[in-house]
Amino acid sequence: MNLGATINTAANEQGPALSNDGLSLYFGSDRAGGFGIFDLWVSHRACVDCPWESPVNLGATVNTAASETEPSLSIDGHLLFFTSARPGGAGGQDIYLTRRSNPTTPTSDGDRRWRSART
DSSP states (O other): OOOOTTTOOSSOEEEEEEOTTSOEEEEEEOOTTOSSSBEEEEEEOSSTTSOOOOOEEOOTTTOOSSBEEEEEEOTTSSEEEEEEOOTTSSSSSEEEEEEOSOSSSOBTTBSTTOOOOBO
16 A cells, blocks of 8 residues: 555655554655755654654754665664765665654654764
8 A cells, every 4th residue: 555645755765664653654765855865754643544744854863965764663662773875884874873762752843852873
């Protein structure tokens, strides 16, 4: 089942990761409004049968001018692993980690409470 125009655009959406409660969908995209080549985005919904809200960019603490893709959440939702081609890595695409203290309460501007990513 295609998730529809709220999630899918004429750009590329890839590497979806669903939170354990099924209410947050993380993915990489080169849609307009990003910081770089590919950015990580999140869309929330109020219930598992509710429609997805407009995706929000995870912001500059996670995304760079390079390419960030392939998000993967830890079981408790505190950690987000992803790949990035940002400068300072070992080469090509490297695996990075960002963390947050409260995974259950989305903020009005998406999930920008993620801390700065590191290898």
